[in-house]
Each structure stands twice: as C-alpha cells, then as structure tokens.
Amino acid sequence: MNNTIAMKRFEIVIGIEQLEQLMDLLERSEVRGYTVIKNASGYGSRGARNPDDVFLTDENVVVILACKNEQAQKVLNELRPAMKGLGGMCLISDCQWVEGPAVSY
Numbered sequence: 001m002n003n004t005i006a007m008k009r010f011e012i013v014i015g016i017e018q019l020e021q022l023m024d025l026l027e028r029s030e031v032r033g034y035t036v037i038k039n040a041s042g043y044g045s046r047g048a049r050n051p052d053d054v055f056l057t058d059e060n061v062v063v064i065l066a067c068k069n070e071q072a073q074k075v076l077n078e079l080r081p082a083m084k085g086l087g088g089m090c091l092i093s094d095c096q097w098v099e100g101p102a103v104s105y
Helices: 016-028 069-086
Strands: 004-015 035-040 040-043 048-049 061-067 089-098
Touching: 004 016, 004 048, 016 048, 016 061, 016 069, 069 089
Parallel strands: none
Antiparallel strands: 004 061, 004 089, 035 061, 040 048
C-alpha cells in the first residue's frame, strides 16, 4: 500500500523585510500552506546574519512549502521573476508527502 504523493519542496531564504511580498506571491499562486521560520542565521551574498548579534538589525526568514507538481509550476512562474527583487535563495527538490489516516488532500 503506497500512501505517498509526489510533490515539490520549496525552501526560500529571504530577509524579513521581503516576507510580506513573498506571502502575497504565494497567495497569488494559490498556495494552501507554508511554514515560516524567523531568526535564521547563515552566510550569503549579504554577509553573515546571526540573530544573536545585538548589532545586527537584519533578520533572515526561511519559508518552507510543499505542493503537487502542477501547483509548483504556478509558484515557480510567480517566483522566478520576483527572486531578484526578493534577494536570498530558493531551493526546489522532489519530496514525498505521506498521507495519514485523518488527512485528505
């Protein structure tokens, strides 16, 4: 019995100041759900970002979502032209969603 659904996983890292713009983009793409992780640290094109640094006012967020392939294409069509303005990075990978007995998708 195979209770998995093939999906695409998006991991998007941007500055918190672009989060509202990204959420608007996801709404236009009709995304049903996502997770936002604030105070992400790391090193990228803007240098080091460490939420423990009291002098650092810039904050990164990580947005994670998974959707079926057709939906992923809608997201990508909106996201691709916007990424230059959003900055940050976006990783897209194949994943499997495991359907539980009490969940229907």
